[in-house]
Amino acid sequence: MPYDRAPITEAVVEFRFAATFPQTTVEAAGRRLRDEYFYLDQENIVQFKLEPATQKAEPSGSWLGVKLSSLDRADSVFFRHDTFICSRLAPYTGWDDFFARTVRAWEVWRKSAGHTVLSRIGVRYVNRIDVPVANAALVRLEDYLNVFPKSPEDLGAPLSAYAMQVIRPLDVDDCVLALNTATVAPPLIGFVSLALDLDVFREANLPQRDDDLWDIVTRIRGHKNRIFESCITDRARALFN
Amino acid sequence: MDAIQIQKLRPDAGAIGRTSVSFPSTGTSITSQFIKQKLDDLAAPTPSFSGIRIAERGLDEELYDALAAFKIRTAAVSMHLDRNWRARLFGQLDSLLALSDWEVEDAPPTIDSYSTFLRMLTLLRPQRRPGLGAASHGSLIATWTVGDDRLTIECLPKDIVRWQLSATIDGERERAAAETPLPRLAAVLRPYDPGRWFQNAQHVPAG
Numbered sequence: 130m131p132y133d134r135a136p137i138t139e140a141v142v143e144f145r146f147a148a149t150f151p152q153t154t155v156e157a158a159g160r161r162l163r164d165e166y167f168y169l170d171q172e173n174i175v176q177f178k179l180e181p182a183t184q185k186a187e188p189s190g191s192w193l194g195v196k197l198s199s200l201d202r203a204d205s206v207f208f209r210h211d212t213f214i215c216s217r218l219a220p221y222t223g224w225d226d227f228f229a230r231t232v233r234a235w236e237v238w239r240k241s242a243g244h245t246v247l248s249r250i251g252v253r254y255v256n257r258i259d260v261p262v263a264n265a266a267l268v269r270l271e272d273y274l275n276v277f278p279k280s281p282e283d284l285g286a287p288l289s290a291y292a293m294q295v296i297r298p299l300d301v302d303d304c305v306l307a308l309n310t311a312t313v314a315p316p317l318i319g320f321v322s323l324a325l326d327l328d329v330f331r332e333a334n335l336p337q338r339d340d341d342l343w344d345i346v347t348r349i350r351g352h353k354n355r356i357f358e359s360c361i362t363d364r365a366r367a368l369f370n
Numbered sequence: 371m372d373a374i375q376i377q378k379l380r381p382d383a384g385a386i387g388r389t390s391v392s393f394p395s396t397g398t399s400i401t402s403q404f405i406k407q408k409l410d411d412l413a414a415p416t417p418s419f420s421g422i423r424i425a426e427r428g429l430d431e432e433l434y435d436a437l438a439a440f441k442i443r444t445a446a447v448s449m450h451l452d453r454n455w456r457a458r459l460f461g462q463l464d465s466l467l468a469l470s471d472w473e474v475e476d477a478p479p480t481i482d483s484y485s486t487f488l489r490m491l492t493l494l495r496p497q498r499r500p501g502l503g504a505a506s507h508g509s510l511i512a513t514w515t516v517g518d519d520r521l522t523i524e525c526l527p528k529d530i531v532r533w534q535l536s537a538t539i540d541g542e543r544e545r546a547a548a549e550t551p552l553p554r555l556a557a558v559l560r561p562y563d564p565g566r567w568f569q570n571a572q573h574v575p576a577g
Binding site: 134135136137138139141168172196198200201202203205207214216218219220221255257259266267268269270271277278279280286287288289290291292294309311312313314315316317318319321322323324 | 372373374375379381385386387388389390391392408409412413416417418419438441442445446447448449450451453456457460488489492493529552553
């Protein structure tokens with residue numbers, strides 16, 4: 130269901146590779162897509178090694194891949210040794226735009242890397258429900274979510290924060306749901322923010338052909354939508370319109 | 371009933387939008403290490419929200435990184451902003467942080483200051499976008515000017531603002547200045563009729 134103010138803070142399609150690719154291949158893919166994105170950044174992992182003798186931390190880095198971003202930094206593509214990621218930050222502009230951009234970036238990857246055997250396909254939507262609190266002292270989780278932690282009433286005062294992960298096979302399309310829900314530090318003053326992070330992924334019977342790949346990605350997105358609607362209440366929906 | 375108690379905290383800029391995880395007392399068992407790893411995973415930002423430059427940076431890199439960080443931080447509240455309003459704000463940021471116009475000795479605005487600025491915008495919801503400037507020590511400054519009436523707000527870290535204004539009220543010139551926690555800003559400006567600065571503009575209101 131499209132919402133006026135979709136609570137999606139990030140949409141992600143991620144493909145993990147069964148084998149790693151050399152830096153030259155990853156860089157070539159980045160160059161091929163360069164004209165379609167405003168920024169091209171290198172991604173590095175930096176680790177610090179503490180030298181006991183000198184008490185100094187020496188940084189050492191390893192190259193991870195390239196990140197292409199739009200001028201407003203909302204659209205990104207990551208080409209890495211072992212992963213392809215297409216991401217959209219808020220404001221979400223809809224599946225059609227996002228899917229088309231994902232397909233295009235994957236075409237570019239395939240031109241550079243050739244046939245790519247996958248080990249995992251994931252479609253992840255990170256949602257954040259911003260609940261206005263006005264002068265309230267409490268926000269009842271069940272008013273907004275149908276998935277939340279339960280704890281005995283006699284433990285004491287209400288929760289001040291929570292973080293919970295549920296992993297659950299979906300019994301359809303070999304998919305698994307990784308659901309994270311948590312309180313997050315609210316970006317808006319006078320609100321409580323609840324994250325509902327849905328990652329539907331598949332690690333078995335992965336497609337070998339792109340047509341099949343997009344078919345399963347589209348189906349996974351459908352499963353994700355159904356799960357999202359199951360996890361929220363009408364009161365939450367009212368906040369998005 | 372499972373409920374969340376409202377916390378009146380002023381979060382660090384780096385914590386905003388991130389999962390609130392409290393790491394337990396340190397344990398050494400495999401189970402405690404496993405739980406710590408799970409909590410690390412829950413609290414970790416996605417690739418789009420991670421990434422800082424560690425090495426010593428030149429001014430051009432500092433401005434580049436600041437602009438990227440500001441746009442990514444804005445994404446956290448973009449569903450609450452009018453899209454045209456947001457696009458124009460980004461145009462202002464592009465101009466403000468352009469290397470060619472930047473004083474070499476000045477520090478770029480910090481993400482902590484920008485975070486306060488963004489929270490101020492989503493709290494006050496001004497129809498008119500402010501003019502943007504930067505103090506030499508890394509604070510973002512928002513300015514609204516209508517005729518001779520001027521409101522200047524310097525955004526400090528952790529939801530603190532330092533403001534000053536001059537306005538004509540009932541034919542008399544008044545000046546005021548103070549440092550205020552952001553949640554009280556609307557209340558302390560109310561006697562000066564802040565609508566004179568925030569409304570009556572051609573700009574599209576925040577959503």
